[in-house]
Amino acid sequence: MSINKLELIKRNVSEIVTERELQILLRENKNPTTYCGYEVSGPVHIGTLVVVNKQIDFQNAGLRVKVLLADLHTYLNRKGDEKFIDEMIERWKNSLIRFGLNKADYIMGTDFEFENEYIHDVLTLSLKTSLMRARRSMQEIARDIENAKVSQMIYPLMQIADIKALDVDIAHGGMEQRRIHMLSRELLPEIGYKKPVCIHTPLLCSLQGPKTKMSSSKPETMIRVDEAPEEIKRRINNAYCPPEIRGNPIIEICKYLIFPRCDKFEIRRPDRYGGDIEFHTYKELEDAYISNKLHPVDLKNAVSEKLIEMLEPIREA
Numbered sequence: 589m590s591i592n593k594l595e596l597i598k599r600n601v602s603e604i605v606t607e608r609e610l611q612i613l614l615r616e617n618k619n620p621t622t623y624c625g626y627e628v629s630g631p632v633h634i635g636t637l638v639v640v641n642k643q644i645d646f647q648n649a650g651l652r653v654k655v656l657l658a659d660l661h662t663y664l665n666r667k668g669d670e671k672f673i674d675e676m677i678e679r680w681k682n683s684l685i686r687f688g689l690n691k692a693d694y695i696m697g698t699d700f701e702f703e704n705e706y707i708h709d710v711l712t713l714s715l716k717t718s719l720m721r722a723r724r725s726m727q728e729i730a731r732d733i734e735n736a737k738v739s740q741m742i743y744p745l746m747q748i749a750d751i752k753a754l755d756v757d758i759a760h761g762g763m764e765q766r767r768i769h770m771l772s773r774e775l776l777p778e779i780g781y782k783k784p785v786c787i788h789t790p791l792l793c794s795l796q797g798p799k800t801k802m803s804s805s806k807p808e809t810m811i812r813v814d815e816a817p818e819e820i821k822r823r824i825n826n827a828y829c830p831p832e833i834r835g836n837p838i839i840e841i842c843k844y845l846i847f848p849r850c851d852k853f854e855i856r857r858p859d860r861y862g863g864d865i866e867f868h869t870y871k872e873l874e875d876a877y878i879s880n881k882l883h884p885v886d887l888k889n890a891v892s893e894k895l896i897e898m899l900e901p902i903r904e905a
Contacts (some may be wrong), residue, residue: 622758625656628676629667630804660697664739727759728764797828
C-alpha cells in the first residue's frame with residue numbers, strides 16, 4: 589500500500605494543532621524534528637506502543653525523531669526513586685528499539701536539564717504561569733493530583749523548556765499531554781522560541797473496558813511488552829469485547845497496533861464458522877465485526893497470536 593509523507597504523519601492521530609502549520613513546516617523543512625517524552629515509571633505496556641507506533645511513522649516519513657527518556661520528570665511526578673528510574677531507563681530504550689524505533693535519538697532528561705540556560709528558561713516560565721494553570725495542565729498525568737506537590741507544578745514548565753532545549757518542531761504525545769502542549773504554544777515565545785506543531789495520538793482503552801485506565805500498576809488492564817505468550821492469551825481472552833466498536837480494546841489494538849505494522853491480518857477459524865479470513869485494511873475488519881461476520885472469540889484468538897508475534901523481539905531481550 590502506497591502512502592505519502594503527510595498521510596503517514598496523520599495516520600491514526602486524534603488531532604494536529606494545527607494541520608496548516610504542519611503543511612507549511614513540511615514545505616519549508618524536509619526533515620523537521622519531532623519528539624515525545626516518556627516517564628519511565630514502570631514496564632512498557634501496549635498502551636505506550638500506540639505512541640511508539642506513531643514515532644515509527646514519523647521515522648519512516650523521514651522526520652528526525654527524538655525520544656526523551658524523562659528520568660527527572662518521572663522523579664518529580666513521584667513515580668519512583670532514582671535507583672528504580674535508573675533501572676527502567678535501559679529497559680525502555682531496549683524495548684522501543686526492538687519494537688522498531690531504531691533510527692531515533694535517545695536522550696535522558698538529566699543530560700541537559702541541569703544546564704544554566706535551561707534552568708533560567710524554567711524560572712522565566714514560572715513567572716508567566718499561574719499556579720492554577722500549571723495544576724490544570726497536569727490534571728491527566730499527575731500522580732495523586734488532589735495532594736499535588738510543588739515538584740508536580742514544576743513538571744509542565746520543564747516539559748515546555750524541553751521543547752526549546754531539544755530544538756523541536758513537532759511536539760507529540762498521547763491526548764493526556766494536550767494541556768501541557770497548548771500551554772507550550774502560548775508560553776514558548778516568552779523564552780524566545782517558536783510555537784511547536786502539536787500532534788496527539790489516542791489513548792488505548794483498558795482491557796477491562798473504557799471505565800478503567802490502562803496502567804502498569806494494574807496488570808489486568810494492560811499487557812506488558814515482555815509478557816509471556818500464555819499470559820498474553822489469558823489477558824486477551826478475558827478482555828472486554830462488546831459487539832460495538834466504541835470503547836472496545838480488542839478493536840483498538842487492531843486499529844492502532846496491528847494494522848500500522850502489517851499489510852494482512854489473518855484470522856483462522858473452523859470451516860463450520862466460515863473458515864479462515866484475511867483483512868487487508870482496518871476498515872475491512874471493522875465492517876465485518878459490526879455486521880456480525882466476525883465473532884469476538886475468533887478476533888481475540890487472532891489478536892493474541894499477532895501480539896505474541898509482534899512482541900517476540902522484545903521478549904528475546
